[in-house]
Amino acid sequence: MSTPTETGNAIVPDDIARQIVLPEGHRDEDKLYAAYDWLIANAPLAQAHVEGYDPLWLVVKHADIQEVERQPQIFTNGGGENKGSHNPIVVNQAGEEFTKQLTGGSFRVLETVTYLDPPEHTFVKNIALDWFRPANIKQWEDRVRELARESVADLKVKAAAGELDLIADWAIHYPLHVIMSLCGVPEEDEPRMMALTQDFFGTADPDKKRDDVDVSPEAAAKQWVATINDFYAYFDTIVEDRRANPTEDLATIVSVARGDDGELLPKEIAYGYLVAVATAGHDTTSATLTTGIQQLLEHPDQLKALQDDPSGIPNFVNEAIRWTSPVKQFTRQALEDYELRGQKIKKGDRLLTLYQAANRDTEVFEDYDTFDSTRKPNKHIAFGYGPHMCIGQHVAKLELRVMFEELLPHIVSGEVTGERKVTQTNFVGGVKNLPVRLELR
């Protein structure tokens, strides 16, 4: 592959930089992972200069992502005191300009944790932190198991009919169904949530754009805002309802939360939570579910071992999460000069934390390119690190564990029968098509 060119700071070779920074680069997973591996071996902290994008430090080492993410006062999501001045999700400069035009200059398009820095971040996160603790999540296990059983029954019907697209025909539904149940969104509204979450993350994929938005440089930003407005309109009904009729669900907790002054919080905070939960808890988990099944079909020995001893399922789930790493990146901005891995990060510089790369870090993972469902310890960083670490990780692990406990006893055999296709995005996603044939008992 390429050789690095040095101009003071380490600069990432153009082909590697484009593979990682551009959404198009993510369509070819083999080349993408080869680019990550090249960086880890040859340029573990270097800057990408891709036309149309701000310069970006590519952070690929596991330890470096931890060092950056545990210091939100230095490496901010939202720009620190200058709130909303930094976009934590990388898009090109044209898209960022368009967002600013729409919002009047701010990147804070949602009142949710992703866009906030402490102390605001801490306050908003704490609204539902108790609800997301493992001890609380545990009480939803029976409900999740019911949903998993329904989903397995549905898969049996589809598998008996012949070849199916494992994700598009099946896996995409279960995680949304779980998270909407826990949120308290009525089942009949799920198709609408499905469409909106697809719009939310599909902004860069030509196959997934909204019909009412054309394909232009600003289209992604326009689609994003249109989708968020649709979400707000929908969730407003839910918030009003829970304020009048509180229940045990997550929607109630975020709808009735009050500030230190005892007043109800602005509704935008509840909308922000619900949008974040609906979106972050959906494509991520379905991508991991699909990829996990694919790995078991390709490693029948591991499938058999888990069928013989289901107590290995939590480890397997963790490995499937490492292997998939469905959140590809977030972006941080340095609020002061900082030296990291011998490179001089300047105040104002932006850093791309690349979780898929860090989960292949040779210093942390032995045989990192081997799918090993018995890997332990497995200190992957797929949920991020520090205060911004995924609040829903224990929900994700629970719903995946329960699904595999329910599904694996039914699998007799299966094979991948066509091409695995992935979404064209540099943010959240992964597999979007996986043709398979399954024999279920």
Added chain:
Amino acid sequence: MPSVTYVLPDGSEQTIEVKSGLSVMDGSVANNLPGIEAECGGSCSCATCHVYVEGEWAAHYGKASEEEWELLEFLDTVQENSRLSCQLVVTDAEDGLKVTVPEEQG
């Protein structure tokens, strides 16, 4: 507000008033007590807020969840009364709680 006593790695004790609803970890972090690093910010995922729950309080809180135990079991300093302090919520029912912060974290 409920008060919580932290026995710190140097053997000294500090008693802190922790707002009801916050965790033992929150109380330590907010008062800059040494020992509890809480690198993940309270997500039950990094094992750098390890404490020993003292006396009858251990039974009061009960056992760690599976997710929590998976993190604890890799620590050299793990004991029967080990918990991650981010998972220990303090309310008026926990007034007088005592925890010890081990020297090694993470």
